[in-house]
Amino acid sequence: MQKIFERYTIIIMSTAILSILVVNYFFSAGSLRGRQLDTFNAKIEQVIHTMENNQEELASIKGNLDEDYLTRAKAAAYVVEKNPGVLDSVEALTNLAALLDVDELHVTEADGIIRYSSVPKYIGLDFHNGRQMRGFLPILESDSEDMHIIQEAQPNTAEAKMMKYVGVSRKGVKGLVQVGLEPVRQMEAQERNTYDYIFDRFPTDVGEEFFAMDVGSGKVVAHTGKGEDMDELENYGLESLEKCTAGAYRTMDGGTECYVATRAYEDVLIGAYMDKATLYHTFWKNILLTFIYLLAVEVIAVLLLNYLVKQKVVSGIHKIRDLLSEITKGGLDTKVEVGGAPEFEDLSNGIYRMVKSVVSSSDRISKIIAMSQIPLAAFEYQNDMDYVFITSKLGELLDMDADMLDRYTKDPEAFLHMIRVFMESTVENENDVFYAGAQRYVRIHFTIEDTGYYGAVTDATREMLDKRKMLYENNHDQLTGLSRYPYFKQKASQILGSLNDDEICACVMLDLDAFKNINDTYGHDVGDRYLQEFAQIMKELPKDHCLVARRSGDEFCIFAYGYRREDEIRSLLDRFWTALQSKIISLAEGEECIISASGGYVCTNDRKIGLTRLLQQADAALYEVKRKNKGHYER
Template sequence: MKKIFRKYTSVIITAAICLILVINAFFTAGSIILQQRKTFYSKINQIINTLENRALESDNINRTLGNEYLTRAKAAAYVIEKDPSVVDSVEELQYLADLLSVDELHIIDSDGILTASSVPKYIGLDFHDDEQTSPFLTILDGDKDAYFIQDSIPNAAEDKIMKYVGVARQDEKGIVQVGLSPLRIAESTGNATYDEIFNSFPTDIGETFFVLDASSGELLGCSHGLSAHTSEDSVPFEKAEQASRGSFIKNDQHSWRYLLSQRYNDIYICASIPVRILIQNLALNVLFNFICLIVIEIIILLLLNYLLEKKVLRGIHQILADLSQITIGNLDTQVAVGGNPEFEELSAKINTMVSSISHTADRITKIIEISQIPLAAFEYQKESNYLFVTSGTKKLLHLTDSQAERLFLDPTLFYQYIQQILKHPAEDEPDVYPVDNDHFIRIHLSSESSGYLGVITDATENIKRKRKMFFENTHDPLTNLYRYQYFKKLIQKQLTNMLPGRLCSCVMLDLDSFKSINDTYGHDTGDLYLKHFAKIMQMLPAQHCIVARRSGDEFCFFTYGHTSLDALRECVNSFWALLSEHPLSLPDKEQKIIGVSGGLAWTSHSDMDLDLLLNYADKALYNAKEQHKGTLMEYH
């Protein structure tokens, strides 16, 4: 019975869908043609409005254009009146022409000779010799307000189409003339072709707009350009005349197009679109309706099927309702749906999972309450295969959203990630691990056969505080070099671990004449002097040198890892070379090379007494100060 019901229901609904599609296709075809006609009417009217607006704007501009250029010529005459020296320089005239936005600027004397110009090759032109220039001579016979505006014609010098405007000079008898090219005039009047007007209107796929001369049928413009106009776009002129209400025509390529035309003055504005585009739109519309009807059919079948399977669906709805309560936090909800073994087994599995989650949540909550500090916790139970993490886990581990989503959904992957962090503990900090260069966490992880449990706390501020205290205790506050006591610890470690056949040395340094620097320039300059010297010390190769400030103007450094005495001496002597390469600018602008005396003591024995080595270096420094100040002496 169930199969027969489904079969006949499907047949009836499918037949109804086919009938609906046929009726829909018929009415949709008419609707598409009507909509296309309205679209063409609207866009053609927009084009006509644009043409009318452009014509009106052009008329207005042309009426004011002569006066505008006359104003520019008078402005040039005014500048020349105020500064007659402008006419003596072609560059000044060209600069003035650029300021006035004109292409040429000419000065004609009282005899009608062009004596100065922004175009040097025109100089010497006699205005009496040509019909183009002679009308301007009337200005010489007029008063100070005389002027002449000439239409665009070929000029006398090069037969180049130009528009000239001339006015009388105010400072002496003569003419000031400006010239403008047709391109600048076109820019001023805003002339536009049909193609440019078409480009300002959006066209749909396949649409073509074009303009035909009403008398000759000549193509004057096209929406995708005259050069791109193809024979497929072309339509017979006589057809265009008859398409004022829209019609289907066959062009020279025997392809059908829908055409609509409208006459405007002495042109026809036409719009066309291939019939295949309309058919495609019809097909897409029918296809969309078909898909919608199929979806509706499926929905109807599902609803009918629901009526047959209501006992099953009723049980599912009950389970979903219980799960909704669990989702919003009611973990005490018990799922109990009977009726068949599958529902009973599913209910039991869900109850087991909820019980495990509730147990995990209780344990994590207790841990967080006990800690009383910002922390995150996580737990995984193999039985339910569920990973529980608190909201702060992502933040403390500095995970991105995508990383957190990937790790929290895979308990094994998350455990591997934690283990990877645990492989790299922070130096001298138990249970502390870096998550990046600036953040540290403390992880306590407990793994059991049933899963694992972990707690994460933020140790960043504690580590930064310790490191800051350590830095302040081991570094000189003025120069940021090591303090002498910590310096001795470091070099003792290097000395003890020195490999056989290697050499190391200690160099004691004392700045020469440092007291005179303080007395002459003050203690601020003295501090700057010490800082500059410390920076030069830090330029020594870090892989071989440890630098420190001993006290006052006394410094020292230790070199190690050398394979020969020559290499050791070269490393030490390089420091005096660095001093000469980096002089210090004193307040009186003097460039001073810092002078320093040094004492060197070296050894190749790892069991060498450190204090004795330092004492030897001090003795060598004392000899340098007494005998050869500003040099390095070696202890023998």
């Protein structure tokens, strides 16, 4: 009777404590989430309000600046018309530019070549070259003396410097007058009109993070937290985050549960989140204090009864403990049998049924996974076991036959070593993806504890192959298969920076001489084939000495490296131009041509010179070749 009384006392008191904690939890948690949702909504509204104000400011600044810059360009054209002598010296043009408060002043004649300029090094530049400069050709092609063009801020052709240019027609003389300014105010306003700028200066409470996600692509465009948080948000998916307008919990890839609130604004989903641990920090402290108080009451009551029931209860518990120890060592057929009281007999039967249920459930889950064809496998080892438990697909995922896998499972130390060997072959830029054979990859999650180790293995082959295909397509031109210009510059900069003292390298800039005429005369299909044939000859250059890329429409570049003498590089270029001249291209029925290209190159053994400077020098050499004698290359 005393044992029954003690047991029911503990049950009743524990139930009462649990009920109080559960009721307190739900009431307090609901209130806490509501207050946090109101805070998030207020701050998101503040972000939207700031963005709207910044957009109005940017529109106002752009309109005012466009009108102001056009006025200055017209004033410059007026001075040139009324006082042509101002064109006689760079100093006079420089003074006029200073008077008009512009950074650059250029004047051309009908041929589109800069004849007069406040920047001497720009004299001679042709408005037919470069995307930015070609934007002003409609002025030269128009007969109107009131023609003007206002360009958006962009890198200029000469130096890739961020500038805003305005051009107007000359009065009485065919040509154009152009002024250029560094758009400082506009660029600053554009910078303020980004979510990154707003988030960097936005006041947040401890643990709060804000993000903005593009609705079209599902990519995070701004974030106040770490880079890995952005990846987790993108992986979670736009559709799921859009459902958080009234606040909801979401579990990130790392297992962190966060409270998220979002709101759509234009083409962006703005959201705020806080991990659950931070949100409930004070909350759990209060719950813990309540729990400790109630627990103390229960402990006191139990201690008072402990003396009366100690011997009988402890004896039965010790026996159950010993039998459970046998079960944990792998003796799953062990039956727990403890008599002396109905309660212990029921408990013994319950434990036995539970063990059998766990064994049965484990078998069923393994069979279900095998039937579903999910590429997933798991393994587990406890220190008291003499084998490693595995699921059926592990051998297939690790490319291991049944006999070999059986030998490993019978030797836990060898199995652990085998897993570690697999995890040494890490895929570049992937933390938990490893090679599992030719064109095969697996993701391994592995944990070692004091009591043993366990892990899971999933097939990551399709994911990795898709990533590599995407990386290749992002870095290579779709039409020609050559490297894109940004990727070319990245790789060439790395090679230049690691140049040996006894090596030289060269930058070669190329331009197809007759491409525009071929494109206009025979159509884009022929033009595309002309580009592809040229690109194929570039691809035949030695890959261990050359990087090749398409810079723009008919402009290409080569970075030659790994040579010790310039004559080796010239020999390479001679063979390349010989290959061009021997390549016959069919244009139309009965019409053929050879590929004609002009090139300029520059050599160096100075790894500190910088790729940008080499490209500029090679560009200048190309310009001289096209100006003097097209169809060959010069240094």
